[in-house]
Amino acid sequence: MLNKTPPGHHHDEVDPALVEALLHGRLADPFALLGPHNTPSGRIVRTFQAGAEAVEVLARNSHEPLGHLTPVKRGLFSGFVSSGESYLLRIHWPAAVQETEDPYSFGPILGDMDLHLFAEGTHWHLPERFGSAVTEIEGVQGVRFAVWAPNAQRVSVIGDFNSWDGRRHPMRLRHSAGVWELFVPRLAAGERYKYEIIGAHGDVLQKADPLARATERPPATASVVPQPFEFRWSDADWMEQRATRQKPDAPITIYELHAASWLRPENDSTGTLDWIALAEKLVPYLTDLGFTHVELMPIMEHPFGGSWGYQPLSQFAPSARFGEPHEFAHFVDACHRAGIGVILDWVPAHFPTDAYGLARFDGTPLYEHADPREGYHHDWNTYIYNLGRREVAGFLLASALYWLDTF
16 A cells, blocks of 8 residues: 655645646656655655656665655546655566656756857767666766757657667757767666657657767668777787877778678678677788788768768767677777778768758757758758858867777
């Protein structure tokens, strides 16, 4: 039996308009409704857990019960708690019990300087603060998400972890930069996700993360929470000699190739070698031929293999066609150890019109020019980046720096 409101306390006088907005997936400011709120009658906690049978609130450190939440309407639970300390939710599902911290009990993630630099187009370390990443906040492990969608009416993060239901994890808007953010406790690397965006004109869009550092293998289109990047480089000799090897008057011979079709796996005429196999087979080949550098056609994730990578959508993610990011690092390391430099083709000119990508990202021309005479490439059926917009120019510069710094 769920506890009633404690003696001397009033019932939760929640704004019915906020409740209806939540239930219809239109809640623009989830922190105005969900999470802990101090009221004249005491501290109240609200959480949306559609399909749950009951929800308890426990002290985070001691697991002592702080209160039971009462069903309000169609998955919304609310109730007064006996303490202002950090808490857990114990959620009773029909076939399981789940304990987790409340995403709506955490404060803002991005600092004011992050938002300022992003808006100015001079945040050179975007993947460290935007996109998705495993992190720890207030001693709690989870994943933080941040995405730019200034004209959106509402943005949620969706994935297998919430049944792709945009009502469950709506995000906080940081108004100064048009960035939406959320920390989801106990989420881990490897989770598939997208952003569900209610665009400027009310359309519901599902978008991959522009700052994703890992993706599903095409033709699947979800972004993936990346593993923390760890790689032990063994190319110290190359790094020490790089400036000399690449002086303007140094001899240079470049072998350009399309990684997906340079060599097929044995007994698979349409398959693709991964980075480990390419390192094993390509590096000795280049060494024997005397090449000083290998130039890879774009390896950033792209939906259409026939574009040879020249229509990328994920400017920060090595294509999943060839393996994990650390396996690409292994390939680069193998090249460097053999005295071979690596050049990446990089495409800051245009991007494909696929609905899950950058096109009309928040229901408006955001990454592309609004005027089709500037923003649409008729020959390729692609959109052209609006480099006059500081956020877009900064996004692309941060991408170039990411590849140079990381690999």
